[in-house]
Amino acid sequence: MHALRYLFLMSASLLTGCVAVTIQSNVKPDAKPDFQRILIVSRLPMQRPGYLAKFQTAFPTSYQVCSVADSPIAFETPDELIQRQQESCKSEVILTLGFSRNYTSGGGKSIATFNEVYAEMSSIATGKPFWKAIIETNGSAEIPPRQIVNQLINDGVIAGSVPADRY
Template sequence: MIKSTAFFLIFTFLTSCVSVRSNSKTHQEASFRKILVLLLDSSHDVRDSQRFLKACPEGYSLCTVSRSQELAFDSVDSFITKENKVCQADVVMIVKRTGDIIQQNSYGATRVTGNEYSVELQTLPDQQAFWKASIRSEGTNLVPARTIFKRLIQDGWIHTNQLHLEAGPKH
């Protein structure tokens, strides 16, 4: 049992591939420490929220909320405004799964091998976008929270060199 679990973990690690493309408004200068993470239409909102809380870089804090667009009556903008009354964040990170990554074998059978996401950072309270990313995450159906934070560090929006790996929420 342990051997098969270890093999599965190694196989998953070796076959998982995440690619990120991002773009920033270069003339915009954002300084933030508190982030409201909005998970749009997440099928695993609790698990995805925990991934963001665990990956949050040291020196930053965040609140996570999820919203099902098909069941909502208010707009995304008004939902963000309402949720930020409690969170009091500097920026909002909107994470949305935009599609499946599908592979087809030589027999014509298809299978879902991962997900595509769009991520956007907006200033609060005016909700002006200043950073966007498109992410392809193959080999897993988990939101790549660590990858998102690593890209924000790489793009210069988050100023730290180490990702915070301790479990538990940050408030």
């Protein structure tokens, strides 16, 4: 079954030239606060400079989105970076993206690389998570923000729809 799923992911990415993404998520509805301000915290290694900015246009317009990268080359501690950005944006929840693991499948000419990213949304007031996800991609650890936002909408965590792509 897993081999079939990987074959599908690999085929889809080759045909479309895009990142194939599989998301498994879980919601704790009774812990979900009402919120409009979201802080995206990326703990992904080697992300492109414009990656986090894409989240600002991926969420429905009723949400205010700020972001911060927890970079190993930053001079501030991760807690200092997050605290400063959270205070500046007056964020109510934090969506954290962190690298989980990397693995390969197949062999010879049909080898494929997969990355697993862990995502968690938690309340700043309580510190407790109310949405968790494991996201698997082929090749890149950068998950398209619109796909994460679509999953949050499908799971009932946020309301609205993903704005039309401006390209």
